[in-house]
Amino acid sequence: xSADPHTLLLDRGNLERRRRVNRAVEAVSIAAAVLAxxxxxxxxxxxxxxxxxxxxxxxxxxxxxxxxxxxxxxSNAIIGSAIIVGIAAAMAIPVGILVAIHxxxxxxxxxxxxxxxxxxxxxxxPTIITGIFVFGLMVEGDKQSAFAASVALAIxxxxxxxxxxxxxxxxxxxxxxxxxxxxxxxxxxxxxxxxIPTAAGGLITGSxxxxxxxxxxxxxxxxxxxxxxxxxxxxxxxxxxSIPYFIFQASESPKxxxxxxxxxxxxxxxxxxxxLNVVARAFYARSRxxxxx
Amino acid sequence: xxxxNPTESAALTEPNPDPQLNPQTGSAAAGPTxxxxxxxxxxxxxxxRAQGTIELRDLHAYYGRTHAVRGLDLAFAAGxxxxxxxxxxxxxxxxxxxxxxxxxxxxxxxxxxxxxxDGLDLYDPRIDIVAVRRAVGMVFQKPNPFPTMxxxxxxxxxxxxxxxxxxxxxxxxxxxLVAAGLWEEVxxxxxGPGVGLSGGQQQRLCIARALAVDPEVLLxxxxxxxxxxxxxxxxxxxxxxxxxxxxxVIVTHNMQQAxxxxxxxxxxxxxxxxxxxxTEKLFTTPDxxxxxxYVTGKFG
Numbered sequence: 001x002s003a004d005p006h007t008l009l010l011d012r013g014n015l016e017r018r019r020r021v022n023r024a025v026e027a028v029s030i031a032a033a034v035l036a037x038x039x040x041x042x043x044x045x046x047x048x049x050x051x052x053x054x055x056x057x058x059x060x061x062x063x064x065x066x067x068x069x070x071x072x073x074x075s076n077a078i079i080g081s082a083i084i085v086g087i088a089a090a091m092a093i094p095v096g097i098l099v100a101i102h103x104x105x106x107x108x109x110x111x112x113x114x115x116x117x118x119x120x121x122x123x124x125x126p127t128i129i130t131g132i133f134v135f136g137l138m139v140e141g142d143k144q145s146a147f148a149a150s151v152a153l154a155i156x157x158x159x160x161x162x163x164x165x166x167x168x169x170x171x172x173x174x175x176x177x178x179x180x181x182x183x184x185x186x187x188x189x190x191x192x193x194x195x196i197p198t199a200a201g202g203l204i205t206g207s208x209x210x211x212x213x214x215x216x217x218x219x220x221x222x223x224x225x226x227x228x229x230x231x232x233x234x235x236x237x238x239x240x241x242s243i244p245y246f247i248f249q250a251s252e253s254p255k256x257x258x259x260x261x262x263x264x265x266x267x268x269x270x271x272x273x274x275x276l277n278v279v280a281r282a283f284y285a286r287s288r289x290x291x292x293x
Numbered sequence: 294x295x296x297x298n299p300t301e302s303a304a305l306t307e308p309n310p311d312p313q314l315n316p317q318t319g320s321a322a323a324g325p326t327x328x329x330x331x332x333x334x335x336x337x338x339x340x341x342r343a344q345g346t347i348e349l350r351d352l353h354a355y356y357g358r359t360h361a362v363r364g365l366d367l368a369f370a371a372g373x374x375x376x377x378x379x380x381x382x383x384x385x386x387x388x389x390x391x392x393x394x395x396x397x398x399x400x401x402x403x404x405x406x407x408x409x410x411d412g413l414d415l416y417d418p419r420i421d422i423v424a425v426r427r428a429v430g431m432v433f434q435k436p437n438p439f440p441t442m443x444x445x446x447x448x449x450x451x452x453x454x455x456x457x458x459x460x461x462x463x464x465x466x467x468x469x470l471v472a473a474g475l476w477e478e479v480x481x482x483x484x485g486p487g488v489g490l491s492g493g494q495q496q497r498l499c500i501a502r503a504l505a506v507d508p509e510v511l512l513x514x515x516x517x518x519x520x521x522x523x524x525x526x527x528x529x530x531x532x533x534x535x536x537x538x539x540x541x542v543i544v545t546h547n548m549q550q551a552x553x554x555x556x557x558x559x560x561x562x563x564x565x566x567x568x569x570x571x572t573e574k575l576f577t578t579p580d581x582x583x584x585x586x587y588v589t590g591k592f593g
Contacts, residue, residue: 109400173437175433175435175437176437176439176440178395178398178433178437179433179437179439179499179502180439180450180454181395181398181426182393182395182426182430182431182433182503183426183427183430183450183451183454183455183502183503183506184423184424184425184426184427184451184455184506185423185450185451185454185455186423186454186455189454189455190454193450193454194439194441194450194454197441198439198440198441200441290440290441291440
């Protein structure tokens with residue numbers, strides 16, 4: 001019985017193997033995380049490097065040159081994208097949040113579960129299919145319009161807004177709803193005055209993320225708002241220019257200057273999306289504080 | 294096994310002679326006897342200011358198939374403090390939540406039997422559930438002020454969100470803060486956030502919020518379990534002051550607390566009533582053997 005009393009606590013045999021496995025798994029997961037970050041850094045970095053030269057005040061404030069000439073800017077595309085995405089958001093965000101309120105606050109599980117499932121499917125529908133659907137509905141036999149593009153983007157946004165809003169509303173502590181019930185506050189009033197204000201940050205987050213998601217959406221735009229009449233800057237009844245379509249068109253051009261302009265436009269788009277994400281995170285943090293999560 | 298004190302029970306359950314309180318009379322001259330949804334609901338639910346007697350008749354409560362409360366018959370005297378004690382899971386909270394019909398907010402939960410407020414059955418199908426909650430207020434285990442509202446907005450939230458006349462709101466809010474013993478501490482920062490207060494202050498804020506709607510009965514479900522001893526003492530003192538204006542039913546897992554604050558104590562076990570009696574008697578010379586074992590710490 002001369003065994004060192006520490007033997008049992010030493011790192012050997014089973015314990016040592018366990019530690020090796022632990023280290024290996026840790027290393028693999030760190031590598032995966034680094035890879036994910038690296039992809040983002042490489043994409044953003046290369047877009048920045050290739051696009052920053054063409055980026056200028058002139059580029060942002062001048063409309064695209066006529067007849068595929070280089071030397072123009074993307075002001076019309078920025079305005080067009082803002083109008084298309086703005087109308088889409090105005091349609092999708094209120095409907096999406098109302099859907100979420102209905103399923104989390106009012107509907108019984110027999111209704112809310114199927115609705116959730118349908119939203120998930122809708123979220124998985126390829127956007128080209130959404131685009132073709134709206135094309136058949138609004139453009140075929142008529143003409144392209146920015147409004148049709150907005151409808152398509154709204155369909156893409158709707159499940160994103162509704163699902164994130166559902167998640168956020170479900171985070172509102174049950175104790176607050178209990179308190180409201182116990183005070184004899186009617187359910188709809190509680191929803192409007194207590195649940196929604198408490199979750200407001202998260203609702204804004206979800207909406208901003210949905211906007212960021214569709215701002216770069218290209219497939220429906222090509223189908224629905226790509227044949228742009230000269231001189232139409234703001235009428236959503238006609239096709240409007242947009243940043244994604246500008247990138248698509250310029251990168252197809254044989255001229256190298258046009259390629260640089262495509263990179264610059266891509267930089268503008270990616271900067272917008274990143275900025276929206278940062279703002280969205282800030283709102284989310286505020287909302288989490290409120291809900292004590 | 295019914296070991297309730299028969300005289301006390303009889304006194305508490307004496308039917309109210311006022312016909313206005315009795316939904317069974319159906320007399321036209323008696324005016325509206327049962328509340329329905331609408332602004333008058335509250336008025337008809339609270340026939341007289343001095344009342345606030347709660348009586349349970351064969352009350353059963355279920356969570357799905359679980360039978361949590363198994364046929365309770367008991368009464369809570371107006372203007373008194375009644376403590377409910379018993380081991381975890383004995384149905385104390387469930388029973389209390391049946392009194393303001395909060396139990397049925399839980400999915401799959403339901404209650405059977407009668408809960409009478411001054412003789413009026415709160416489970417009558419014609420009763421508006423919102424009116425029940427205004428007549429029977431509740432304070433929860435953890436303080437739960439609304440995080441988006443200021444201190445004062447929290448206090449008057451029940452009034453404002455239930456459409457009380459604008460002119461009354463400020464006065465009633467202030468009065469509720471005074472009654473909850475919080476006015477002196479917060480009068481300089483009424484517009485500050487409610488969640489910025491200490492735990493004990495938050496709980497008194499929640500009591501003020503419940504009092505502002507002027508209920509007949511105040512249910513307190515372990516109101517001090519998340520508080521430190523000093524804050525707990527403050528709430529216990531407050532309970533003593535408040536029984537002048539509301540009937541108080543307090544669930545507690547702390548027997549000393551029951552002994553300090555309650556006029557009457559109820560001991561429950563496995564969803565059933567074991568004993569109800571004056572607090573001192575229940576803790577010193579209980580009628581039931583199980584009560585004695587519980588209060589002397591032999592189980593629970």
